[in-house]
Amino acid sequence: MLADIPVVDLADFRSGDREKRAAVARSFDKALEEAGFVTVTNHGVADETTGTLYRLTKNFFALPEDVKRGYVLQSDAKTKGYIPIGDEAVALTLDAKAAPDLCEALVFPNPQMPNNRPDGPEKQFWPAEPAGLAPAVLDYFNACTALSGDLYRLSALALDLPEDYFVPFFNEGSFVLRLVQYPDQIVPPLPGQLRYGAHHDYGGFTILRQDDAPGGLQVFDRSGQWRDVPNEPKSFVINVGDLLARWTNDRWRSTLHRVVNPGRELTGSTERLSMVLFTGPNADAEILPLPTCCTAEHPSQYPPVTAGAYIRGKIAASHQV
């Protein structure tokens, strides 16, 4: 069954008058309160930007395994570079005994930061092939960080804060792009093994470009059922991570989700590629429940945490396989 994920058209927020913008903010707020997930359309990311990166990423994952393994970073294998199948089990973040996820990933930290640039001092994680991958990643990052800026301005309106409230929290924001391929499953999965195990995202908003392929994203809804997330053409799925849920004093929900296996009866290719951009505040930002989300009836539920340390702790847990 399909999950009830509201669709919010950002056109009126991006170019509308005050009233129209306020109306978008109300629907956004309601979606994140009820589902923790929202699908956005008219988001400003050009189809060509997304399409070019999608095509080049497919070409990267089609390279021989030993070439791809050349981009595994021994020093920093969890947060950048190539992550082969078997190296991650995301459900371990929930203390489960989880089998490795059936996916391979290529991870880029924010290339807008000098150390992470394709010509920067730590450039080993930038693949030399396929040609054009680096500029495509840069274009995609620029487009998605602009969308992220809009999402946090919209959030400020939704949460009764000044529109630029979140801007200083993201001037050195921790944006991470996870390009992930779920291959065809020639060998049946182990009992309980999934494409990506049940987990919460860790940080702020996640901006997800889904593929129209079987074996996809499911959310655990409020009635306690796993439901499929619909795939609207040309849209992005946005969801709330744990840190943002804390920040809003749990007004917005960080919803459990997973990526399930395709049915074994399917005959054609079931390969699925997702482009996942995690947004998070500056590493040194102190995050504590927003004043507009705390009332006498619902006082602050959380002590402050430092954003970078909080997110690093979750990433470390997901790689203890």
Ligand SMILES: O=C(O)CCC(=O)C(=O)O
């Ligand atoms: O591939 C997907 O649809 C979702 C992936 C995901 O949940 C994640 O990378 O955190």
Ligand SMILES: [Fe+2]
């Ligand atoms: Fe996720």
